[in-house]
Amino acid sequence: xxxxxxxxxxxxxxxxxxxxxxxxxxxxxxxxxxxxxxxxxxxxxxxxxxxxxxxxxxxxxxxxxxxxxxxxxxxxxxxxxxxxxxxxxxxxxxxxxxxxxxxxxxxxxxxxxxxxxxxxxxxxxxxxxxxxxxxxxxxxxxxxxxxxxxxxxxxxxxxxxxxxxxxxxxxxxxxxxxxxxxxxxxxxxxxxxxxxxxxxxxxxxxxxxxxxxxxxxxxxxxxxxxxxxxxxxxxxxxxxxxxxxxxxxxxxxxxxxxxxxxxxxxxxxxxxxxxxxxxxxxxxxxxxxxxxxxxxxxxxxxxxxxxxxxxxxxxxxxxxxxxxxxxxxxxxxxxx
Amino acid sequence: xxxxxxxxxxxxxxxxxxxxxxxxxxxxxxxxxxxxxxxxxxxxxxxxxxxxxxxxxxxxxxxxxxxxxxxxxxxxxxxxxxxxxxxxxxxxxxxxxxxxxxxxxxxxxxxxxxxxxxxxxxxxxxxxxxxxxxxxxxxxxxxxxxxxxxxxxxxxxxxxxxxxxxxxxxxxxxxxxxxxxxxxxxxxxxxxxxxxxxxxxxxxxxxxxxxxxxxxxxxxxxxxxxxxxxxxxxxxxxxxxxxxxxxxxxxxxxxxxxxxxxxxxxxxxxxxxxxxxxxxxxxxxxxxxxxxxxxxxxxxxxxxxxxxxxxxxxxxxxxxxxxxxxxxxxxxxxxx
DNA sequence: TTGAAAGCGCTAACAA
DNA sequence: TTGTTAGCGCTTTCAA
Numbered sequence: 001x002x003x004x005x006x007x008x009x010x011x012x013x014x015x016x017x018x019x020x021x022x023x024x025x026x027x028x029x030x031x032x033x034x035x036x037x038x039x040x041x042x043x044x045x046x047x048x049x050x051x052x053x054x055x056x057x058x059x060x061x062x063x064x065x066x067x068x069x070x071x072x073x074x075x076x077x078x079x080x081x082x083x084x085x086x087x088x089x090x091x092x093x094x095x096x097x098x099x100x101x102x103x104x105x106x107x108x109x110x111x112x113x114x115x116x117x118x119x120x121x122x123x124x125x126x127x128x129x130x131x132x133x134x135x136x137x138x139x140x141x142x143x144x145x146x147x148x149x150x151x152x153x154x155x156x157x158x159x160x161x162x163x164x165x166x167x168x169x170x171x172x173x174x175x176x177x178x179x180x181x182x183x184x185x186x187x188x189x190x191x192x193x194x195x196x197x198x199x200x201x202x203x204x205x206x207x208x209x210x211x212x213x214x215x216x217x218x219x220x221x222x223x224x225x226x227x228x229x230x231x232x233x234x235x236x237x238x239x240x241x242x243x244x245x246x247x248x249x250x251x252x253x254x255x256x257x258x259x260x261x262x263x264x265x266x267x268x269x270x271x272x273x274x275x276x277x278x279x280x281x282x283x284x285x286x287x288x289x290x291x292x293x294x295x296x297x298x299x300x301x302x303x304x305x306x307x308x309x310x311x312x313x314x315x316x317x318x319x320x321x322x323x324x325x326x327x328x329x330x331x332x333x334x335x336x
Numbered sequence: 337x338x339x340x341x342x343x344x345x346x347x348x349x350x351x352x353x354x355x356x357x358x359x360x361x362x363x364x365x366x367x368x369x370x371x372x373x374x375x376x377x378x379x380x381x382x383x384x385x386x387x388x389x390x391x392x393x394x395x396x397x398x399x400x401x402x403x404x405x406x407x408x409x410x411x412x413x414x415x416x417x418x419x420x421x422x423x424x425x426x427x428x429x430x431x432x433x434x435x436x437x438x439x440x441x442x443x444x445x446x447x448x449x450x451x452x453x454x455x456x457x458x459x460x461x462x463x464x465x466x467x468x469x470x471x472x473x474x475x476x477x478x479x480x481x482x483x484x485x486x487x488x489x490x491x492x493x494x495x496x497x498x499x500x501x502x503x504x505x506x507x508x509x510x511x512x513x514x515x516x517x518x519x520x521x522x523x524x525x526x527x528x529x530x531x532x533x534x535x536x537x538x539x540x541x542x543x544x545x546x547x548x549x550x551x552x553x554x555x556x557x558x559x560x561x562x563x564x565x566x567x568x569x570x571x572x573x574x575x576x577x578x579x580x581x582x583x584x585x586x587x588x589x590x591x592x593x594x595x596x597x598x599x600x601x602x603x604x605x606x607x608x609x610x611x612x613x614x615x616x617x618x619x620x621x622x623x624x625x626x627x628x629x630x631x632x633x634x635x636x637x638x639x640x641x642x643x644x645x646x647x648x649x650x651x652x653x654x655x656x657x658x659x660x661x662x663x664x665x666x667x668x669x670x671x672x
Numbered sequence: 673t674t675g676a677a678a679g680c681g682c683t684a685a686c687a688a
Numbered sequence: 689t690t691g692t693t694a695g696c697g698c699t700t701t702c703a704a
Contacts, residue, residue, distance in 0.1 A: 002681055013691045018683060026689060043468055048448045049389045050681035053696045056384065060428070069414040069625075071407060076404040079433055090445055092396070093429050095417055109426055112384040113396070132379055218612060246612040253614065272407070276554060276582045278589065278614035300667070320533075328378070338697055349675045386697035406703060480678050551677060 001044045009038035021046050052114065061299060062110035062118035063093045064103065066138075071271045072288050073121075076140065077290025080119055087300070089116075097182075100124045116298045119292075122147065138292055138298045142187040144311075151253065153162040153312035154293045156284040157187070160316030161194035164266050164284045167201075167318055168174075168236055171325045173264055175204040177234035179224050179244050181216030191240045191268070210234060214244060221247025228254050232261050236324075242269040242283055249277055249323065281323035287314040345374035357382055369642045388450065397635060398446035398454035399429045400439065401476075407607045408624050409457075412476065415628025416455055423636070425452075434519075436460045453635045455628075456667075458483065474634045476627055478523040480647075489630045489648035491522070491622040496652030497530035497574075500602050500620045501538075504572055504656055507661045509600055511540040513570035515560050515580050517552030527576045527604070546570060550580060557583025565591050569599050572660075578605040578619055585613055585659065603661040604652065615658035623650040 004019070007014040012031050019027045021033040023113070038044070052058040063080055065073040081091055092115060094106035103123045107130045110118050110149055122143050131137070137150055138188055144152035168176055178195060180188050192211070193252045199206050210231075221244030225262035229232060229251060231319030239245035245267030252315055258277060270285025339357070343350040355363045356371040374380070399416055401409040417427055420635050423637035428451060443466045446454050453472035456463070458479050467473070471593055473486055482486035514531060516524050528547070535542050546567075550560030557580030564570060575581035580605030587597045595601055595613040595615060603610055606621025607624060630648055658663045 004681080014682080015684085015691060015693095019690090022683080026690060029689080043449045045444065045469070047389075047450060047681050049394065049450050050696085051683075053383075053385045053389055053681080054425050054683045056696080060699085067414070068404065068417065069407075069410050071405075071410070074405050074410040076406070078403070078431065081404065081429070085431075090428050090430070090444070090449060093413075093417070095414065097419075099691090108381065108423070111381045113426060114383060114385050133381070212671070250612070250614075268548075273609035273612050275587070276609050277612050278586075321447055340697080350698085351675060351700085352673085352678095355674090359698080362673060367673080383697050386680090388697075389682085390697080392680080392701045 001047070003041060003044075006035060006038045006042065006044055006239045009042060010034040021032055023094045030216035032148065046047070054333060058116055059088065059114045060092055060113065060128075061165070061296070062106075062113075062115040062120075063091050064096055064106050064110070064118065064120045065093070066098050066121060067095050067122075068093060071273075072269060076289035076292040076295075079289035079294075082289075082297035083293045089296075096121070096123050098123055100126050104217045105128070119295045119299060136299055138295045140295050142184055142190060145186055149309060151298050151309045151311065153291055153298060153314065155288075156292065156313040156315050157196040158189040158197070159192045159313075160268065160284040160286070161191060162198055163318050164238060164268065165195065165198045166280075167324060167327075168238065168264075168266060169202060171236075171264065172326050173236040175202075175206075175209060176236040176266070177210040177212065177228055179214065179221060179237055179248055180210050181220065181241055182213055183216035188240065195238065216241060216243060216252070217244050217326050218247040220244055222251045224248065225251035226255075229257075233257055236264040236266070238266045240268050242267040242271045242281060245281055245283065245323075246273060246277055249279075249281065260323050260325045264325055266321075270317075270319055274319075274321075282321040282324040282334070283319050284316045285312065285319045286316055290314055337378060339380075342374045342378065342380055345378060346370040357524060371628075372493060374522035380589040383549055392616040394452055395424065396426045396449065396451045397632070398442075398449075398451040398456075400432055400446070400454065400456045401429070402434050402457060402459075403431050404429060407609075408605060408622065412631075414626035415630075416632045417628070418431075418625075419629045420630035425632075430501050432457070432459050434459055436462050436610055440465070443663075455631045455635060460524050472665065474631045476631050478520055478526060481522055484647075485537040485645060487634050487645045487647065489612070489627055489634060489650065490544050491624075491627065491652050493526045494530040494533070495649075496604065496620040496622070497527060498534055499652065499654050500574060500604065501531065501534045503660060503663075504574065504600075504602060505538060507572075507600065509572040509661070511535060511538075511542075511545060512545040512572040512574040512602070513548065513564055515548050515550065515557060515564070515573055515575040515584055517556065517577055517580055518549055519552035524576065531574065541635055552577060552579060554579050554583040554586070556580055558587045561587035562591075565593075569593055572600040572602070574602045576604050578607045578610045578617060581617055581619065585615075585617065596661045598660050600661055603659075606655055610655075610657075618657040618660040619655050620652045621655045622652055626650055630665050 003017040005013045006017045020032050028212050096103040100123050104126050111133045120136050121141040139150050139152035161211050212224040212228050214220035225248035257263050267281045267283035274281035339350045339353040342353045352367050356368050432439040436459050447469045455474050457477040475488035477484050510563050548560040548564050561584035569609040588595050593599050601617035603617045610617035
């Protein structure tokens with residue numbers, strides 16, 4: 001079934017069929033009706049491959065993220081899909097697993113399938129090879145920093161840390177101990193730097209700040225918290241991510257300590273699991289879905305060539321739950 | 337950049353370039369070397385669009401699921417991607433949001449982009465329209481039952497219910513109250529039917545079995561459990577999904593009841609959040625990733641035309657955690 | 673082992 | 689408003 005068959009069935013030329021199918025204006029109503037009838041009857045579907053080959057547009061964009069099974073990235077993907085969907089764009093999704101070799105392979109697949117554009121969370125610097133193809137690109141995630149020449153969208157870690165810390169201060173808890181993951185260097189450093197910046201303004205004794213590194217998992221958080229606990233329980237802990245915070249919460253409770261009365265806890269990310277812990281985890285939520293949505297929009301602007309390399313930093317929001325003491329006499333809590 | 341450029345650069349014909357790029361055997365080493373050098377130097381990437389148009393294969397498959405941001409479906413997607421990846425197949429992923437109209441639109445996108453095959457969780461009966469395109473299809477999820485003529489893969493609910501119930505019986509808890517969601521009719525009915533089947537064998541007074549319907553969310557589970565509690569706390573509750581179980585757990589604890597000592601609880605699904613609740617939720621885990629993986633494999637068998645319409649029902653596994661009392665004198669727990 | 677030539681299904685000048 | 693024609697970049701006979 002091709003447009004030639006439809007042309008034959010409806011008694012017009014294939015150009016006219018093409019015009020009808022593309023919604024061109026200059027077609028008589030009569031021709032349009034005949035074509036549509038033939039399409040309906042035959043169940044014909046235009047071959048987008050041929051269309052793309054000719055037109056140079058595929059209507060597909062690539063999305064390269066670390067892991068679709070990770071709730072944060074799944075949410076980013078969903079945001080991008082929702083935005084793409086509204087414009088009839090399809091998404092080709094790949095997982096890099098933080099592995100440069102996979103990234104390279106998938107980037108190659110993206111160029112070969114001639115996606116119109118791509119949204120990428122870069123693992124390493126292997127992007128250079130990709131850039132020569134001039135495919136419109138938007139970077140997402142903290143590692144985007146390494147490519148200042150490219151447009152990107154991410155969450156505003158400084159602002160997130162800031163509202164989190166403000167909340168801790170407002171509760172009268174003082175300088176927190178930090179729980180950080182080893183998954184992403186840049187993310188880790190940004191987190192710590194942001195805490196230090198606020199701490200300096202607050203006049204905290206930053207030399208005495210306790211900082212525990214651990215694996216970026218529930219188990220890693222539990223282990224790191226146990227180490228912290230062994231050296232004497234901190235009054236409040238700020239974890240760089242929710243998974244570790246959840247592990248820390250388990251360690252706190254396992255040690256017979258009450259949260260938030262004895263050890264208060266603040267997470268970072270806003271993953272769904274944080275909602276159902278006991279007590280429910282107070283955390284700084286990243287705008288994951290919005291990141292995906294905005295990344296797509298940025299892409300689109302690039303495609304139509306209206307803008308150049310903007311760097312979006314979307315605000316985080318404080319998700320009030322139960323692991324931080326209530327503020328009885330609320331003091332202003334900044335929003336960044 | 338096309339193979340014609342490469343042909344020119346390397347001093348051979350474009351046919352030879354094509355042969356080298358496709359790994360055909362009948363090419364001299366000399367020609368191969370020259371072509372590869374030119375490719376390397378120029379950074380040429382074969383246009384898969386043209387290739388697909390000519391060869392009739394796109395190397396892409398479609399995946400149509402309700403919601404990629406849902407941890408179960410994200411995991412299914414990941415399983416499919418892992419399997420696809422191993423064969424250099426790309427995935428075009430769409431979300432139906434359980435909406436027949438979206439499903440229809442995305443199915444159409446799939447046919448137009450000429451995917452080699454598709455994995456679909458059907459929402460309604462709107463698949464009929466799609467079937468005429470003869471695209472190899474594998475169904476996933478409980479609604480696949482409505483299309484007995486199509487190959488499918490899903491989890492074995494009966495077996496999952498059976499091992500869950502065996503575990504409850506082994507703990508000496510007797511007939512459970514049921515918490516079921518309204519999201520999917522077929523899934524709900526299958527769950528209840530499976531419980532009844534086991535209950536009959538156990539000699540339970542099924543007429544007295546308490547069954548509470550609710551929304552398929554944490555909040556829905558909490559509300560349903562509160563209703564159950566109001567009429568007198570059941571000794572054990574079997575929830576048809578983890579989200580509701582987690583809500584139920586909150587209701588149990590809010591009522592000042594101890595879990596599992598006073599009210600024991602068993603979930604169904606195996607979502608990540610169930611791992612970090614307090615107490616951690618004992619649940620029957622669905623083989624989500626394996627479903628995706630097997631769906632892809634089935635697809636592939638269809639593509640190469642070796643098999644006909646198999647229906648895979650993958651076993652669930654009991655995830656022992658803390659909301660069911662320990663079994664001190666373990667009795668055999670069936671595995672289906 | 674190689675090259676010439678036809679054509680996959682469509683779009684986009686161009687001419688009528 | 690319509691049809692004719694020339695490709696888009698590749699694979700695949702076929703003949704050499």
